[in-house]
Amino acid sequence: MSPVITASLTAVIVYSALNLKFKLYNKLYDSRNRLHRLCLFMTLIICLSACVAVFYRLFEGNLKYPYEIPLFYTNAHEQMFDALLKHQLNIDIVPNSMLSRLDNAYDWNERLMYSFDYLWDRVYFDGKYFSYFGLAPVLLVYFPFYFITGKVPAAQTVCFIFSAVAVTAIFFLVIKLCKIFVKKVNLSLLILSIFAAQAGSLILMSQSSADQYYISVSSAIAFLALFLLFTFCAYESKSVVKKCLFFALSGISLVFIVLSRPNIALYFLLAVPVYLSALFSKEYTVSEKLKQVFSFAVPVAIGAAFVMWYNYARFGSVFEFGAKYQLTVYDVSKYSFNLSLVLPAFYYYFFQFPEFLNSPPYFNVPFKVLPSIKTYVYLTSTIGIFSMPSVWGFACLPVPLSEKSTDKYKKSVLALSLICIIIMAVFDMCFAGVNIRYLSDIALVAVLFTSVMLLMFCASFDESSNKIKFAVHNLVSILLFLTFVTGCCLIVVNERNNLINLK
Numbered sequence: 011m012s013p014v015i016t017a018s019l020t021a022v023i024v025y026s027a028l029n030l031k032f033k034l035y036n037k038l039y040d041s042r043n044r045l046h047r048l049c050l051f052m053t054l055i056i057c058l059s060a061c062v063a064v065f066y067r068l069f070e071g072n073l074k075y076p077y078e079i080p081l082f083y084t085n086a087h088e089q090m091f092d093a094l095l096k097h098q099l100n101i102d103i104v105p106n107s108m109l110s111r112l113d114n115a116y117d118w119n120e121r122l123m124y125s126f127d128y129l130w131d132r133v134y135f136d137g138k139y140f141s142y143f144g145l146a147p148v149l150l151v152y153f154p155f156y157f158i159t160g161k162v163p164a165a166q167t168v169c170f171i172f173s174a175v176a177v178t179a180i181f182f183l184v185i186k187l188c189k190i191f192v193k194k195v196n197l198s199l200l201i202l203s204i205f206a207a208q209a210g211s212l213i214l215m216s217q218s219s220a221d222q223y224y225i226s227v228s229s230a231i232a233f234l235a236l237f238l239l240f241t242f243c244a245y246e247s248k249s250v251v252k253k254c255l256f257f258a259l260s261g262i263s264l265v266f267i268v269l270s271r272p273n274i275a276l277y278f279l280l281a282v283p284v285y286l287s288a289l290f291s292k293e294y295t296v297s298e299k300l301k302q303v304f305s306f307a308v309p310v311a312i313g314a315a316f317v318m319w320y321n322y323a324r325f326g327s328v329f330e331f332g333a334k335y336q337l338t339v340y341d342v343s344k345y346s347f348n349l350s351l352v353l354p355a356f357y358y359y360f361f362q363f364p365e366f367l368n369s370p371p372y373f374n375v376p377f378k379v380l381p382s383i384k385t386y387v388y389l390t391s392t393i394g395i396f397s398m399p400s401v402w403g404f405a406c407l408p409v410p411l412s413e414k415s416t417d418k419y420k421k422s423v424l425a426l427s428l429i430c431i432i433i434m435a436v437f438d439m440c441f442a443g444v445n446i447r448y449l450s451d452i453a454l455v456a457v458l459f460t461s462v463m464l465l466m467f468c469a470s471f472d473e474s475s476n477k478i479k480f481a482v483h484n485l486v487s488i489l490l491f492l493t494f495v496t497g498c499c500l501i502v503v504n505e506r507n508n509l510i511n512l513k
């Protein structure tokens with residue numbers, strides 16, 4: 011038996027014994043209790059310590075500017091930082107003239123026929139190189155870091171900053187969602203939910219995999235967590251001033267989601283019930299409602315205008331982010347929605363499970379090719395989100411949806427969480443392919459809202475006997491704990507395996 015499974019089973023048995031002895035299933039969270047607040051504070055410290063530990067183990071020296079290596083060998087974000095410092099939107103590298111002579115420069119096979127250097131996975135358009143990676147990391151980390159320190163941050167430094175922000179935001183987000191959705195929150199389940207959401211969001215995996223791709227992923231996770239946190243803070247607040255503030259922050263976060271990974275903006279749908287609840291509330295006057303609307307709409311409109319200008323200035327289209335002009339393994343412009351990829355999307359993004367080994371590293375992210383796929387799809391190693399056991403909590407969705415005490419806005423949010431991750435999985439399958447980092451597009455929302463559903467399910471047995479409460483509480487605890495274990499394994503074993511490959 012794999013040591014990972016053995017250790018997990020041992021931990022489950024120990025926790026079950028402690029649960030029974032100390033009746034953890036009966037201990038509810040009380041925000042006024044100092045000991046409870048201390049427990050949550052220590053939970054946050056442990057999670058942030060994990061960020062620091064990964065950063066320390068994989069520390070990279072930051073870069074001098076001008077760069078000591080040719081710009082050609084720097085990553086996309088470093089190249090864009092250089093371009094913006096030079097007051098230009100294209101990367102300051104002249105493309106090889108061979109690219110302009112090809113019938114289709116975006117066809118990898120055609121480029122392979124000739125031996126010449128070109129920037130891999132950059133945008134080639136109108137005889138210039140551009141970056142399709144979002145500007146959020148460059149604007150929010152690279153420039154401030156450079157002006158403060160005089161150096162350009164290494165990829166690991168950037169991912170550490172976004173990871174620390176995301177971990178903090180996820181911590182408060184879990185607490186906020188449990189407070190809103192769950193009548194009586196169990197203390198131990200709340201703590202386990204925080205750990206599950208942190209590891210299951212893949213933010214620590216992204217940090218340990220730090221490179222140009224994972225910088226964008228880390229930024230997207232951080233701003234998605236902030237967007238959801240501010241949105242639900244606005245939902246819970248009664249003060250118009252606080253609502254306006256949180257709506258404004260949520261709008262700003264949404265803009266930076268688009269400037270990180272535009273497809274993640276789909277999760278704007280999760281906030282729609284919150285906005286509708288504010289609009290149709292009888293507690294506020296028309297002018298107070300308009301203030302709330304404009305507090306969100308104004309920063310979003312300004313951000314949208316900037317994004318559209320940025321796109322138009324580069325590619326002549328306000329809606330073109332440059333992805334279809336990538337010099338990568340396939341002509342991306344040929345990607346489209348393909349009905350035949352829907353079922354493979356469910357397999358790869360939901361039902362492909364990891365492998366547990368009897369020798370180091372004891373855990374493996376498998377690479378499998380489905381024979382049913384007849385068209386080109388970018389395929390690499392991955393696992394499905396149901397490898398996070400708590401995500402099976404979607405089976406509990408009928409419980410809150412059927413409860414009369416749960417208002418329609420909350421029901422809509424829970425239902426939309428499932429709908430959104432399905433849409434996102436199919437979209438990524440058709441327009442990106444299969445890769446463990448693409449799982450991060452659905453991981454946070456999936457783990458977050460299923461944890462809430464599991465806690466709601468557990469709370470529905472509050473009036474039951476202690477035996478039933480213990481059994482349900484223990485089952486939910488195990489699912490959350492195993493999600494944490496899976497997420498932790500992915501910090502070590504992933505696309506990059508940086509921690510394994512340390513010398």
